[in-house]
Amino acid sequence: MQIKDIQSAHYRIALPVVLSDSTHGDIPFFELITVKLQDNDGLEGVGYTYTVGCGGAAIRALINRDLKPVLLDEDPRRIEHLWNKMWWRLHWVGRGGLAAFAISAVDIALWDLKGQTQSEPLWRLLGGHSQRVQAYAGGIDLQFSTEELCAQTRQNLQNGFRAIKMKVGREKLSDDIARVQAVRELIGPEIVLMVDANMRWTVDAAIRAARVLRDYGIYWLEEPTLPEDVKGHARIAREGGLPIAAGENLHSIYEFRAMIEQGELSFPEPDVANMGGISAWMKVAQLALGNHLPITSHGVHDLHVHLLGAVANASYLEVHGFGLERFIADPLQIENGEALAPDRPGHGVSFNWEALAEYEVRA
Amino acid sequence: MQIKDIQSAHYRIALPVVLSDSTHGDIPFFELITVKLQDNDGLEGVGYTYTVGCGGAAIRALINRDLKPVLLDEDPRRIEHLWNKMWWRLHWVGRGGLAAFAISAVDIALWDLKGQTQSEPLWRLLGGHSQRVQAYAGGIDLQFSTEELCAQTRQNLQNGFRAIKMKVGREKLSDDIARVQAVRELIGPEIVLMVDANMRWTVDAAIRAARVLRDYGIYWLEEPTLPEDVKGHARIAREGGLPIAAGENLHSIYEFRAMIEQGELSFPEPDVANMGGISAWMKVAQLALGNHLPITSHGVHDLHVHLLGAVANASYLEVHGFGLERFIADPLQIENGEALAPDRPGHGVSFNWEALAEYEVRA
Numbered sequence: 246m247q248i249k250d251i252q253s254a255h256y257r258i259a260l261p262v263v264l265s266d267s268t269h270g271d272i273p274f275f276e277l278i279t280v281k282l283q284d285n286d287g288l289e290g291v292g293y294t295y296t297v298g299c300g301g302a303a304i305r306a307l308i309n310r311d312l313k314p315v316l317l318d319e320d321p322r323r324i325e326h327l328w329n330k331m332w333w334r335l336h337w338v339g340r341g342g343l344a345a346f347a348i349s350a351v352d353i354a355l356w357d358l359k360g361q362t363q364s365e366p367l368w369r370l371l372g373g374h375s376q377r378v379q380a381y382a383g384g385i386d387l388q389f390s391t392e393e394l395c396a397q398t399r400q401n402l403q404n405g406f407r408a409i410k411m412k413v414g415r416e417k418l419s420d421d422i423a424r425v426q427a428v429r430e431l432i433g434p435e436i437v438l439m440v441d442a443n444m445r446w447t448v449d450a451a452i453r454a455a456r457v458l459r460d461y462g463i464y465w466l467e468e469p470t471l472p473e474d475v476k477g478h479a480r481i482a483r484e485g486g487l488p489i490a491a492g493e494n495l496h497s498i499y500e501f502r503a504m505i506e507q508g509e510l511s512f513p514e515p516d517v518a519n520m521g522g523i524s525a526w527m528k529v530a531q532l533a534l535g536n537h538l539p540i541t542s543h544g545v546h547d548l549h550v551h552l553l554g555a556v557a558n559a560s561y562l563e564v565h566g567f568g569l570e571r572f573i574a575d576p577l578q579i580e581n582g583e584a585l586a587p588d589r590p591g592h593g594v595s596f597n598w599e600a601l602a603e604y605e606v607r608a
Numbered sequence: 609m610q611i612k613d614i615q616s617a618h619y620r621i622a623l624p625v626v627l628s629d630s631t632h633g634d635i636p637f638f639e640l641i642t643v644k645l646q647d648n649d650g651l652e653g654v655g656y657t658y659t660v661g662c663g664g665a666a667i668r669a670l671i672n673r674d675l676k677p678v679l680l681d682e683d684p685r686r687i688e689h690l691w692n693k694m695w696w697r698l699h700w701v702g703r704g705g706l707a708a709f710a711i712s713a714v715d716i717a718l719w720d721l722k723g724q725t726q727s728e729p730l731w732r733l734l735g736g737h738s739q740r741v742q743a744y745a746g747g748i749d750l751q752f753s754t755e756e757l758c759a760q761t762r763q764n765l766q767n768g769f770r771a772i773k774m775k776v777g778r779e780k781l782s783d784d785i786a787r788v789q790a791v792r793e794l795i796g797p798e799i800v801l802m803v804d805a806n807m808r809w810t811v812d813a814a815i816r817a818a819r820v821l822r823d824y825g826i827y828w829l830e831e832p833t834l835p836e837d838v839k840g841h842a843r844i845a846r847e848g849g850l851p852i853a854a855g856e857n858l859h860s861i862y863e864f865r866a867m868i869e870q871g872e873l874s875f876p877e878p879d880v881a882n883m884g885g886i887s888a889w890m891k892v893a894q895l896a897l898g899n900h901l902p903i904t905s906h907g908v909h910d911l912h913v914h915l916l917g918a919v920a921n922a923s924y925l926e927v928h929g930f931g932l933e934r935f936i937a938d939p940l941q942i943e944n945g946e947a948l949a950p951d952r953p954g955h956g957v958s959f960n961w962e963a964l965a966e967y968e969v970r971a
């Protein structure tokens with residue numbers, strides 16, 4: 246079996262609603278970078294990654310110019326071999342960062358192809374723990390008024406969610422607390438509530454916030470400070486008294502190792518689209534298991550539902566579509582707060598390439 | 609004052625001699641990515657970075673598509689402001705890695721422009737400690753026969769060098785030891801000798817090698833293992849008994865902080881072209897000073913001679929030109945083993961753009 250061709254494309258897509266969080270500010274559009282990979286039997290695997298607005302052209306350049314030449318004619322079933330080949334080919338400009346986005350997109354395409362070849366959905370091919378996965382609604386809502394926030398929350402409850410995440414990190418901590426209090430009063434004591442600070446705080450500010458937030462039954466506090474400050478995370482966990490989640494800005498298994506072992510991370514939250522793909526995500530899940538920790542996910546729920554379904558230590562799947570739903574044939578199914586991994590071979594994500602075409606950015 | 613225009617170009621240049629080390633294998637060509645930045649007075653700053661063969665098109669794409677739009681019309685004197693703007697603009701795909709190469713090239717251009725504006729050479733503008741800097745000849749010579757290695761060493765001594773670095777990391781440790789022994793016998797006990805393993809070893813293999821190598825008066829052991837294994841570096845330093853140097857694969861001040869504080873690094877070795885430019889390099893130099901450590905450099909000697917000349921804790925400047933000499937007007941001057949920082953404004957590196965043109969890679 247051989248890889249016969251690889252095509253990568255770059256799309257720039259306006260978001261239906263401008264999103265905002267405490268660090269990235271307003272996000273008016275996102276970028277989608279896709280990979281199609283064909284074998285000599287005519288099967289095709291599809292992979293993708295995304296950005297919050299920058300770097301998409303660079304990711305496509307890495308895939309087309311630097312990765313494609315060393316992947317063509319290789320056996321697509323030898324994913325560990327190809328992953329390491331990509332890692333070392335890009336090592337000088339890599340070790341995480343933007344290179345990890347490019348490797349992720351290719352690795353996801355390789356796993357999708359393997360699923361097609363085996364006629365198996367990824368959740369079963371990768372471990373097959375459970376087709377149903379607990380899910381939460383991830384709100385990107387820092388700029389919402391309390392009324393808008395509560396309306397969104399009511400809608401999420403109506404949609405079957407039993408767990409909800411909201412943003413914190415406003416200028417004044419008292420604003421954050423008032424918003425959290427409003428949401429907790431709305432949802433009652435049983436619904437799971439997470440908060441996400443998007444790296445906004447210093448370590449001391451995060452400890453101060455955590456000590457107040459813990460009165461509201463917070464399930465986890467996400468990204469309280471910079472991912473670089475591993476020791477700072479440990480202090481926040483110990484002195485703040487809330488379980489810490491992080492991972493969307495960690496781009497290698499090594500960064501997760503440090504945050505788990507030294508940062509006292511409770512909820513590792515790898516994003517399969519930016520930390521090395523399915524091959525790397527599964528390693529972090531097992532690293533978490535070996536540290537007696539659950540694993541959760543960031544974004545890209547159509548892929549993560551398979552990965553969390555595969556493993557024994559799954560925590561909640563984050564559900565937020567980032568505007569991608571309208572380009573995907575079968576949207577994620579949520580029933581009673583659980584997401585259902587598809588039975589279609591591979592990841593089962595089928596893009597509407599015609600609808601995407603108008604957003605393509607040419608090289 | 610305003611930034612009026614920015615142009616970035618990407619060159620792919622065959623090396624005069626194929627280089628090799630224990631990790632990157634044969635390196636038949638390198639990539640040069642340049643930035644020209646003009647202000648509204650008609651002055652121009654020039655910055656650049658390089659790769660060992662991959663990622664150049666992606667770096668140019670980041671500069672042209674993602675950084676240029678947020679830099680135009682800004683005041684080029686506010687470098688700290690612009691550096692942070694670039695860091696956060698690329699943060700989602702950044703935090704080091706390839707994004708750091710793009711930021712480096714722009715930051716170097718901004719400092720060059722500041723030097724032109726002030727009519728000052730960078731070594732004096734940045735601190736002005738000493739125009740003369742101790743230098744060593746950095747050999748990329750793992751594949752050389754012992755005869756070739758000794759011939760190169762004799763040539764380096766004739767060129768005035770009093771310090772020399774050679775590669776280790778061959779298949780058999782006994783080969784490394786025989787080569788180190790041959791060089792030490794050739795140069796006598798007074799010449800400084802460093803060795804560089806380019807991440808080749810496990811921690812245990814590195815400790816074993818260090819315990820033998822220390823009989824040969826080794827000044828530092830460079831990159832004994834993967835940069836991800838911070839604790840492993842500490843073990844190698846303590847149990848191997850040689851001072852450890854590392855840095856060419858660290859891409860942010862935070863990665864240096866971890867390696868200094870937890871990795872027990874003795875010689876931080878930042879490469880200004882891949883860890884955030886002059887603004888970030890100077891911060892690592894001061895971080896080293898605050899930890900009672902010297903600072904050294906990797907590659908790009910035409911820039912580093914200024915940076916090491918600026919600071920109080922300079923160790924040896926690495927001299928190896930990577931084939932760039934033939935495109936630069938005034939080659940680095942070495943006298944009695946010392947390099948001389950130029951008196952020309954800015955970094956004083958003047959490219960021969962006509963000679964480069966034939967190597968340009970179009971987008």
